[in-house]
Structure formats: C-alpha cells, structure tokens
Amino acid sequence: MRSDVEHFQCTIENGIARVALDRPERKNPLTFESYAELRDWFRDLHYADDVDAVVFAGSGGNFSSGGDVHEIIGPLTKMNMKELMRFTRMTGDLVKAMVNCGKPVIAAVDGICAGAGAIIAMASDMRIATPEAKTAFLFTRVGLAGCDMGACAILPRIIGQGRAAELLYTGRAMSAEEGERWGFYNRLVSQEELEAEAMEMARRIAAGPNFAHMMTKTMLAQEWSMSIEQAIEAEAQAQAICMQTGDFTRAFNAFVAKEKPVFEGD
Numbered sequence: 001m002r003s004d005v006e007h008f009q010c011t012i013e014n015g016i017a018r019v020a021l022d023r024p025e026r027k028n029p030l031t032f033e034s035y036a037e038l039r040d041w042f043r044d045l046h047y048a049d050d051v052d053a054v055v056f057a058g059s060g061g062n063f064s065s066g067g068d069v070h071e072i073i074g075p076l077t078k079m080n081m082k083e084l085m086r087f088t089r090m091t092g093d094l095v096k097a098m099v100n101c102g103k104p105v106i107a108a109v110d111g112i113c114a115g116a117g118a119i120i121a122m123a124s125d126m127r128i129a130t131p132e133a134k135t136a137f138l139f140t141r142v143g144l145a146g147c148d149m150g151a152c153a154i155l156p157r158i159i160g161q162g163r164a165a166e167l168l169y170t171g172r173a174m175s176a177e178e179g180e181r182w183g184f185y186n187r188l189v190s191q192e193e194l195e196a197e198a199m200e201m202a203r204r205i206a207a208g209p210n211f212a213h214m215m216t217k218t219m220l221a222q223e224w225s226m227s228i229e230q231a232i233e234a235e236a237q238a239q240a241i242c243m244q245t246g247d248f249t250r251a252f253n254a255f256v257a258k259e260k261p262v263f264e265g266d
Helices: 032-045 069-076 081-099 116-123 138-142 151-159 161-170 176-182 191-206 210-225 228-242 246-256
Strands: 009-013 016-020 053-057 105-109 112-114 126-129 134-136 173-175
Touching (some): 016 032, 032 069, 032 081, 053 191, 105 191, 112 116, 116 134, 116 151, 126 176, 126 191, 134 176, 138 161, 151 161, 210 228
Parallel strands (some): 053 105
Antiparallel strands (some): 009 016
C-alpha cells in the first residue's frame, strides 16, 4: 500500500497504517484534493496485503474542522448543479471507500471534529477520543441539510434516531462525555494517551484473523439492508467460508496445544 501521498500524512509499519490530515494551523480542514486522495487511498486499501488496520488521527490538537471555508465552501457557491453533484458524490465516495475498504478503521479524535471531519470519525469502525473532543455535524449552520455523506443513515445507527436528529438539526457540538455516553466514542482517554491507545487497539486487531476481520466488516455494512432471516443466512455463508481458512485450523491446533494462536490472515 502506498504511503507516498501528497495531501495528508501516511505511515505504514507492522501492518498498521496511520493517516492524518496535516494542516494544524487551520485545524486540519479538507480540500478538494485531500478528499479525492483519501477516497482513492481507501479504495486501494481493499487490495492491500500489507495493511491490517488503520488509525485515522489528527495533528496539532485537532482532528479536522471539515471542508475548508475558503478552498471548498467559497468555490461551491459559484458552481452549477452538475459540478455540485460531482463534488457531493465524490465526498460520499470517501465514506463508501472507508466502509468497503475491508480493514478496521479506528478514529483517534482530539479537539475539533466538525463537518466532514465528524463524518470521517462516524465512518470509522471505532472511535477513541479525548475529553477535549468537540464533535459537530454543523451542515445546517452553513445553510445545508444534515443529510451529508451518509449522516442520516449511519449516525442514527450509532447513537439513536432522536440524538442524531438533534445534532443534525441544530448543528451543535456533541461533548466528549455525551459522545461516550451515547456510544459514539468507545472510550475517552487523555491527550497524552490518545495516539498510543488507538495504536494499541489497532495492533490487537491486526494480530487477529484478518481475513475473518474483513468478513466481519463486510457483514456489518451489508446487514444494514437485510432482514433478520437474510442476515442469519449471510452470516452462515460467511462463517462457513472462514471455517476453510488456515487461521481457523491454527486456532484449533493452538487450543489443543494450550498455546496462543498466531494468525496469518489466510
């Protein structure tokens, strides 16, 4: 998987990719270029054998302030409908790429996490934050609907319909304490511990059966639109496939030998 990206930070080591927007002087806003490059990177991630988990972090004490006011919002006011649709579909494609990348994504959130930044955190599989994190789906505050990049579909599934409606209608910031209590954040840790905690979670996941993790992520996404009967059948098929992997046999042999299994992702 390539780490020579231009519009965000990316390092890959021991199966863990760390990505971060890196414009701390502006609270790490997104631009047309960073949107597109992140979309392409997450699309390519589906085929990468050298990455088993991703940590999406921030820099300079903030996660992301969302779309850059001058570099995105200003130009959008001058676009025609065809150009606007091209942009909104492209931003939605970033979320689809994150959901379909086949690798667990952990968001490490500190400080400002707003607009499209909040969407990136939402589209991650798990979220760890600091008590200073302020998360706002603030689209309505710039005259737009709250239904941006899948927010009306995904956010209610995480925190519930009523809570999601409040945030999407008002654009107010969700405090870190609310976010943990409502289930948006898996846990809160200090600013000093944030990066280490997220990386440790990524390492624990990457040490597991990664083909099976890919199947879990696939089912978590696909089963949103299934009935219970369809979901049970889909999981029966997915689990039968996983039972043919080498990792399933390795786990059994390790259990018999009273050893810890060493998974290889096949």
